[in-house]
Amino acid sequence: MRKQSGKLIFWPAYFEKNYTRLQGRRLPSNLAASDINIDILAEAAEQSGFDFEVERDKRYPRNWSEKKGYLVLTNEEGHKKKRIMLMLAKSVRRAVAQRESTRQALESKKNKKQKRRR
Numbered sequence: 001m002r003k004q005s006g007k008l009i010f011w012p013a014y015f016e017k018n019y020t021r022l023q024g025r026r027l028p029s030n031l032a033a034s035d036i037n038i039d040i041l042a043e044a045a046e047q048s049g050f051d052f053e054v055e056r057d058k059r060y061p062r063n064w065s066e067k068k069g070y071l072v073l074t075n076e077e078g079h080k081k082k083r084i085m086l087m088l089a090k091s092v093r094r095a096v097a098q099r100e101s102t103r104q105a106l107e108s109k110k111n112k113k114q115k116r117r118r
Contacts (some may be wrong), residue, residue, distance in 0.1 A: 008081050010045075010071045011060050012036040015085075015092050024062045031089045033096040038069040040099070044091035045071060050084075 013024035017032035025032055038054055045052045056069040073084065 006075055008073045008075050010073060012038055012041055012068050013060050015089060027089055033093050040092060040095050041071050043095045044088050047091045048087050
């Protein structure tokens with residue numbers, strides 16, 4: 001892809017806790033989250049107040065077998081990519097925690113229904 005001025009690309013692999021640095025993770029593992037996809041990344045960018053576009057049919061070069069896509073963020077203020085990545089990481093972790101709590105609530109609700117039927 002050609003470099004575009006004022007635009008930054010973020011792959012889900014940058015934020016994936018289960019990846020090593022060689023596999024493409026760019027954050028320390030304590031700031032990364034597991035099971036990141038493009039939808040979570042887009043939600044995090046929206047929460048952080050960035051203008052962005054989602055490219056879904058793209059493949060990360062280090063893991064070309066999966067189509068996970070990437071996020072193109074508009075960087076009008078001229079922030080460094082690392083700073084924006086840290087801001088996104090905070091929102092990604094928040095979104096993953098929210099997704100996990102919703103999943104646990106649905107599971108507990110399902111378990112309660114099963115106990116009543118017995």
